[in-house]
Amino acid sequence: MATLAALVAVPATASAKSHDSAASSTAGVQVHVAKAETAVKRLKRAVKAGKNSVAKRELKTARSQTAAASRMARSMAYSASSDSQDVAATQALTLAGTQYDTLLKAITDLVDEISGQAQALIAQAISPSIAGKQQIVDMLTSMLTKVPAEVQPVLASVIAALSVGDATPVTNLDDAANSGTLPLNISAIVTQCLNMATSAIQTAFSTIQGIIPMLPAVAQGPLSAILDMVNSTVGTIVPSVLSTVTGLVDSILSSLPFVGGTSATGGIAGIGNLGGLLGGLLGGGTTGAGSIGGIGDMITNLLGGLFGGGSAPAGGTTTPAAGGIGGIIGSVTGLINNLLGGLLGGVVPST
Numbered sequence: 001m002a003t004l005a006a007l008v009a010v011p012a013t014a015s016a017k018s019h020d021s022a023a024s025s026t027a028g029v030q031v032h033v034a035k036a037e038t039a040v041k042r043l044k045r046a047v048k049a050g051k052n053s054v055a056k057r058e059l060k061t062a063r064s065q066t067a068a069a070s071r072m073a074r075s076m077a078y079s080a081s082s083d084s085q086d087v088a089a090t091q092a093l094t095l096a097g098t099q100y101d102t103l104l105k106a107i108t109d110l111v112d113e114i115s116g117q118a119q120a121l122i123a124q125a126i127s128p129s130i131a132g133k134q135q136i137v138d139m140l141t142s143m144l145t146k147v148p149a150e151v152q153p154v155l156a157s158v159i160a161a162l163s164v165g166d167a168t169p170v171t172n173l174d175d176a177a178n179s180g181t182l183p184l185n186i187s188a189i190v191t192q193c194l195n196m197a198t199s200a201i202q203t204a205f206s207t208i209q210g211i212i213p214m215l216p217a218v219a220q221g222p223l224s225a226i227l228d229m230v231n232s233t234v235g236t237i238v239p240s241v242l243s244t245v246t247g248l249v250d251s252i253l254s255s256l257p258f259v260g261g262t263s264a265t266g267g268i269a270g271i272g273n274l275g276g277l278l279g280g281l282l283g284g285g286t287t288g289a290g291s292i293g294g295i296g297d298m299i300t301n302l303l304g305g306l307f308g309g310g311s312a313p314a315g316g317t318t319t320p321a322a323g324g325i326g327g328i329i330g331s332v333t334g335l336i337n338n339l340l341g342g343l344l345g346g347v348v349p350s351t
Contacts, residue, residue: 025076029069029092033099036065040106047110052118059107059118063125066103069096070132077139086146090155093140097162100133108172108197111190112179123186126173126193134200137162141207144214156214160223161253163204167239167246170197174239198236201246205230222252 039062046054073092080086107129111122140159147155173194176182182190209227212220226248230237237245 026092032065032069055118097136104169108169112176123189152214153216165250167243
């Protein structure tokens with residue numbers, strides 16, 4: 001099984017001092033991310049309990065710590081002058097990007113579950129969080145030509161995952177906008193953010209086509225087929241269809257060799273949670289639900305049964321369908337025309 005050694009090992013030409021500095025900086029980013037994750041968890045609990053004052057405090061902490069992680073990671077990227085520093089910056093940017101993803105999923109889910117000033121603050125946090133995540137994705141993309149060649153396929157996969165691998169914020173915002181329970185001022189903000197989030201993913205579909213050659217060869221064909229079909233549509237893809245499309249992208253990326261073969265809780269047989277890809281990039285191996293570096297759950301029901309088996313038993317692994325990873329990718333490829341061909345009729349026509 002392939003590993004992510006290229007992302008966590010220091011090139012032989014790098015100095016020990018350079019390695020120590022890079023590792024220290026990455027650790028600093030991780031401290032901010034850990035604090036942000038804790039604040040997000042407390043924010044969720046506060047909203048569920050109706051504790052608006054606590055929710056406002058934890059939202060402020062989550063946003064400030066996420067922004068601090070982003071600033072530190074971007075500073076690392078700007079100042080990197082060696083392979084080891086480039087890789088460390090990539091790791092730090094991935095941490096910051098996945099934290100923005102975590103924050104976005106939380107606040108888009110919570111915006112219609114609270115009222116008053118706390119609701120307004122949560123709604124107002126969505127747009128800058130989308131922009132913050134996009135800033136990270138743009139910088140990761142700029143790093144593609146700087147990192148060592150052996151790192152590029154993993155980095156390209158991370159970029160694709162962060163950009164077009166999950167439409168949860170879009171579906172959360174769509175549900176909130178259509179709930180009929182939002183005050184008019186909040187509804188206007190949520191609708192604006194929904195358009196912004198949808199546009200960001202659809203723009204990313206076109207952008208990712210440019211880095212397809214850098215992705216692992218086994219994923220290039222299926223992802224190209226999906227992106228070609230999406231980019232040939234006229235109008236805006238409705239959120240439910242967009243979620244299915246990103247679910248297919250997520251499944252393809254999650255079945256790559258460097259993700260690992262252990263299914264995370266609720267995962268499809270033989271495929272690790274996409275957090276494994278990001279967790280491995282950060283040096284921690286396959287991550288479980290809720291850990292730093294996790295970007296979202298596998299789309300279990302979307303492709304459940306396709307790979308012949310359900311979830312892995314506790315503490316064990318499962319064997320992918322016949323043909324291994326190639327068989328999984330082939331199966332997903334077979335779904336594209338049958339599934340997306342019909343779904344992509346469900347777009348909002350351009351006017």
